[in-house]
Amino acid sequence: xxxxxxxxxxxxxxxxxxxxxxxxxxxxxxxxxxxxxxxxxxxxxxxxxxxxxxxxxxxxxxxxxxxxxxxxxxxxxxxxxxxxxxxxxxxxxxxxxxxxxxxxxxxxxxxxx
Amino acid sequence: xxxxxxxxxxxxxxxxxxxxxxxxxxxxxxxxxxxxxxxxxxxxxxxxxxxxxxxxxxxxxxxxxxxxxxxxxxxxxxxxxxxxxxxxxxxxxxxxxxxxxxxxxxxxxxxxxx
Numbered sequence: 001x002x003x004x005x006x007x008x009x010x011x012x013x014x015x016x017x018x019x020x021x022x023x024x025x026x027x028x029x030x031x032x033x034x035x036x037x038x039x040x041x042x043x044x045x046x047x048x049x050x051x052x053x054x055x056x057x058x059x060x061x062x063x064x065x066x067x068x069x070x071x072x073x074x075x076x077x078x079x080x081x082x083x084x085x086x087x088x089x090x091x092x093x094x095x096x097x098x099x100x101x102x103x104x105x106x107x108x109x110x111x112x113x
Numbered sequence: 114x115x116x117x118x119x120x121x122x123x124x125x126x127x128x129x130x131x132x133x134x135x136x137x138x139x140x141x142x143x144x145x146x147x148x149x150x151x152x153x154x155x156x157x158x159x160x161x162x163x164x165x166x167x168x169x170x171x172x173x174x175x176x177x178x179x180x181x182x183x184x185x186x187x188x189x190x191x192x193x194x195x196x197x198x199x200x201x202x203x204x205x206x207x208x209x210x211x212x213x214x215x216x217x218x219x220x221x222x223x224x225x226x227x
Contacts, residue, residue: 001172009153032214043203043218044156089155099144099163099207099214100171105155 002027002094006104013080014112021107023090024072032093033066033073034101039086047088048075080111116140117219119204125225132191134222136204143209145187146216147171147179150201162187163209194226 003026013019025033034049050057050064050073057064061080066073077084087108091101120135136145146161148171158171160179168179176198180188187206191198201223205216 006155034214034216043220045218046215049215093214099209099216100146100158100161100169101214101216102158102172103148103156105153 002030002092002102004090004092004102004104006090006107008107009105010108010110012110012112015080015082017080019077019080019084019109019111021075021088021090021109022072023074023092023104024070025092025102026071027092027094028068028071029095030092031095033064034091034093035062035064035075036089036091036103037086038089038106044089077109080109082111082113085109085111117204117206117217119202119219119222121222122220123223123225125227126191126194127227128195130191130194130226132194132224132226134189134191134202134204134224136187136189136206136219137185138187138206138217139185140206140217141184142206142217143184144207144216145181146205146207147177147187147189148203148205149173150203150221156203159189194224196226198224199226200224 031052036044037047038044063076090104117138147159148156162181178190204219207216
């Protein structure tokens with residue numbers, strides 16, 4: 001089955017700086033890569049996703065890049081704000097499975113003033 | 114707006130008890146999932162279901178079973194709770210593959226087994 005590794009496990013940045021979180025996956029057949037944000041005490045929510053036929057996707061201050069050859073994808077947050085502080089999870093969906101996602105272990109992002 | 118609800122936010126049970134966790138979604142989603150969330154381990158899939166009465170094992174099914182008698186409801190059952198099942202349990206739902214893959218999560222149930 002799929003295996004997703006996520007780094008770093010914790011990340012501290014100053015407000016206004018950029019943050020990058022990286023994930024690698026093992027199954028070259030995986031075709032969908034979402035990112036979820038979980039604020040303290042809240043449920044995970046989708047913030048951005050990318051499919052395997054696209055190399056980059058952007059939504060305001062967040063972007064995701066995908067390198068299929070190297071089997072890794074990254075989340076980029078620019079101009080970080082205190083409300084970006086949360087745990088971020090990457091995930092990969094195996095082709096042919098009923099939307100079954102394999103999640104990374106999470107990155108705790110702390111944005112300091 | 115998709116709404117996924119779980120029967121309890123907090124639950125305390127004793128070792129050996131049978132535990133039922135229920136999840137209900139109101140968006141007619143075909144797929145439903147049960148995860149457990151532990152610090153440093155991320156979200157690990159226990160079981161999922163892509164249709165009524167259908168179920169598939171996830172990555173950590175041991176010690177758990179599930180039931181899906183109606184499309185909107187997916188239950189997780191701990192036949193004989195053990196202390197290593199103390200965890201946060203999250204339910205999720207999504208549309209059938211090809212229609213969209215976004216998983217919508219419930220608020221979670223924090224289960225403590227004493």
